[in-house]
Amino acid sequence: MRIDIITVLPELLKSPFEASILKRAIEADLVEVHFHNLRDYTTDNYKSIDDTQFGGGAGMVMMVEPIDKCISALKEQREYDEVIYMTPDGETLKQGIANQLSMHENIIILCGHYKGVDQRVRDQFITREISIGDYVLSGGELGAAVLCDAIIRLIPGVLGNETSALTDSFQDNLLAPPIYTKPREYKGWKVPELLFSGNFPKIEKWREEQAYERTKKLRPDLLDE
Numbered sequence: 001m002r003i004d005i006i007t008v009l010p011e012l013l014k015s016p017f018e019a020s021i022l023k024r025a026i027e028a029d030l031v032e033v034h035f036h037n038l039r040d041y042t043t044d045n046y047k048s049i050d051d052t053q054f055g056g057g058a059g060m061v062m063m064v065e066p067i068d069k070c071i072s073a074l075k076e077q078r079e080y081d082e083v084i085y086m087t088p089d090g091e092t093l094k095q096g097i098a099n100q101l102s103m104h105e106n107i108i109i110l111c112g113h114y115k116g117v118d119q120r121v122r123d124q125f126i127t128r129e130i131s132i133g134d135y136v137l138s139g140g141e142l143g144a145a146v147l148c149d150a151i152i153r154l155i156p157g158v159l160g161n162e163t164s165a166l167t168d169s170f171q172d173n174l175l176a177p178p179i180y181t182k183p184r185e186y187k188g189w190k191v192p193e194l195l196f197s198g199n200f201p202k203i204e205k206w207r208e209e210q211a212y213e214r215t216k217k218l219r220p221d222l223l224d225e
Helices: 010-018 020-027 064-075 095-101 119-124 141-152 200-218 220-224
Strands: 002-007 032-037 050-052 060-062 082-092 106-111 128-131
Touching: 002 010, 002 064, 002 141, 010 020, 010 032, 010 141, 020 032, 020 141, 064 106, 064 119, 082 095, 082 141, 095 141, 106 141, 128 141, 200 220
Parallel strands: 002 032, 002 106, 082 106, 082 128
Antiparallel strands: 050 060
16 A cells, blocks of 8 residues: 655654554555655745635635646556545544545645645545544645545554554444453452353453444444444
8 A cells, every 4th residue: 555645744644654564564565655855846946835715704725736747746656545635624534534544545635734735635536534523633635644644554564463453443333342451350359250151252242242332332323333
């Protein structure tokens, strides 16, 4: 998989990809992540990427021309499955979306800034708009990092255990069940005896029941879906 991220702050984005699972995935050639500074695609001496709104109003708007030049230059080199715009008014990122995107070959992610991008960018280039929640950040970089993490960890070979991602919360619209590790007892707090029984069908049934009960208590809205 290749992910191209268009941003005005590449230095803000790079650090999450220089550690942990994301770094290992890149070093293992399981994914390529490239950062493109939008200011490199400007034509004036000030490297302007934004301007005032037509019709008046507070806040600056990212201009269509440098975005067009950047996306067009990338598309000349390869085909892309999605051109994603990170925006608070996009569809909320959920596990199902991450699952879908993890199966793609090439993705462009555009990070918004200021009041957002010229609407013509959204009309002409963007195939999907994604939000990481109903709140506003200073830019789309942190949202892009979250999206990349959610996608990359699903690529085969990235996690040490291939089945680990399949048992995460939200994979089946349920929260994950309780999990335990050593010691077996701590300060009188005991691990359920069933987990030591070796009866794996019974353990799996218990986990399913626990997942359902946790979801019913904490996120009943998931059951409606």
